[in-house]
Amino acid sequence: MGKTPTGKNTTKNTSGRGQRDLKVKVKSARGRKLSSTRWLQRQLNDPYVKRAQAEGYRGRAAFKIMEIDDKYRFLVPGARIVDLGAAPGGWCQVAVKRSNILGEKSGKAKGTILAIDLQEMEPIAGCDIHQLDFMEDDADLKVKEWLGGMADVVMSDMAASSSGHKQTDHNRIIALCEAAAYFAFDVLEEGGTFIAKTLAGGAEGDLQKLLKQRFTKVANFKPPSSRQDSSEKFVVALGFKGPLEEE
Structure with missing residues (x-):
């Protein structure tokens, strides 16, 4: 209990009732689109963005791969992992910890992770980073050479540049996922796992059909940290069922 300058007693309200919701508001700036202002305001108020900053992750996407792995368990100690379109590196940071790449889990096998991206990435301890277009003809051979063998996991959080047209963006990311899937067919060990980001929009049928031919189980999952x-x-x-006979 305290006193105001007039001498009246006051009691601090700790219940939370009647208090304003303390959210960051972003003023529109000249030259900035309203959609950009809304995006910036959403970022500033996003609890996963704040949590990523507090825990040292390079983006909120780190929590998506955590939640996917919590459900399906593929980032295990000793796993050999390829992260396509890895920048800025949040997925790699999670994989380093969970696959024991730094050998922090005593008595557990050490994993390996290759980060592949078109752009340069800041170093991540335990992560082998390569600037590479995974669609190049010999990209699979390079990756297997760097790994010293086949991969246990190929994962992708890639998305094509947004056009602003929902169906076009959907078709682009599905095409990107299919390209990543064919790459995975070339580098995955039998029994391996493929993870890729998609957008709902009606063109997933061919991708699902393709994956069901090559894997024993195919599922779709929306992590809790993915914006609703x-x-x-x-x-x-x-x-992964392994290479086809004609391959």
């Missing part, structure tokens, strides 16, 4: 107003989801393909 987003059409984003992740396809999870488990139990």
